[in-house]
Amino acid sequence: GQNIDQPTEMTATEGAIVQINCTYQTSGFNGLFWYQQHAGEAPTFLSYNVLDGLEEKGRFSSFLSRSKGYSYLLLKELQMKDSASYLCAVRSGGFKTIFGAGTRLFVKA
Amino acid sequence: EPEVTQTPSHQVTQMGQEVILRCVPISNHLYFYWYRQILGQKVEFLVSFYNNEISEKSEIFDDQFSVERPDGSNFTLKIRSTKLEDSAMYFCASSRQDSPLHFGNGTRLTVT
Numbered sequence: 001g002q003n004i005d006q007p008t009e010m011t012a013t014e015g016a017i018v019q020i021n022c023t024y025q026t027s028g029f030n031g032l033f034w035y036q037q038h039a040g041e042a043p044t045f046l047s048y049n050v051l052d053g054l055e056e057k058g059r060f061s062s063f064l065s066r067s068k069g070y071s072y073l074l075l076k077e078l079q080m081k082d083s084a085s086y087l088c089a090v091r092s093g094g095f096k097t098i099f100g101a102g103t104r105l106f107v108k109a
Numbered sequence: 110e111p112e113v114t115q116t117p118s119h120q121v122t123q124m125g126q127e128v129i130l131r132c133v134p135i136s137n138h139l140y141f142y143w144y145r146q147i148l149g150q151k152v153e154f155l156v157s158f159y160n161n162e163i164s165e166k167s168e169i170f171d172d173q174f175s176v177e178r179p180d181g182s183n184f185t186l187k188i189r190s191t192k193l194e195d196s197a198m199y200f201c202a203s204s205r206q207d208s209p210l211h212f213g214n215g216t217r218l219t220v221t
Contacts, residue, residue: 030207031207033209033210037152041214041215042200042212042213042214042215043152043200043210043212044212045209045210045211048208048209050207087151087152089152089210093165095140095157095159095164095165096154096157096165097142097154097210098154099144099151099152099153099154100151101150101151102151102152
């Protein structure tokens with residue numbers, strides 16, 4: 001089966017850096033994704049890792065270690081608009097992407 | 110930028126009625142998906158569709174559910190006889206091979 005774990009909630013201060021961790025267990029790993037979801041809206045794609053290492057994209061970076069079943073999303077220079085849920089998702093095989101329960105991030109002034 | 114479009118944005122139906130949720134995937138995408146999200150809960154996989162057939166489905170996707178690609182652009186999810194617990198946001202998504210899922214804005218289904 002598949003299992004994805006991430007913290008339920010995190011709080012950080014505007015301008016700071018926050019790291020959201022994700023651990024997963026899956027068969028047939030074929031990529032890990034991070035999505036952002038504001039309340040009442042659709043998930044929007046942030047980053048994709050299929051090989052080990054760090055992927056950087058502006059204020060967002062994502063890291064993957066396949067041997068450890070571990071990823072993190074790093075958000076720098078936090079802004080109030082970054083308050084949202086961050087979803088870790090794992091693709092197994094070609095056709096199924098499973099989502100974790102998400103981490104609700106609260107950014108305070 | 111091309112996007113996935115879903116209609117309607119909100120559907121209210123009575124228990125036992127059939128509903129059809131509609132989606133137009135991004136035109137050069139070949140993989141299509143339906144997910145649902147019950148209020149306050151996680152995004153749950155329902156079904157994936159490729160080459161005009163279901164490629165994978167979850168335990169949630171029982172005989173009450175069906176999907177269809179009736180023409181070259183639409184992708185539909187039908188719920189035959191809705192139950193109260195089917196109330197949720199239903200998201201359609203599409204992708205190319207090994208690319209991220211692109212989600213539509215969702216249809217909020219309310220079963221009364």
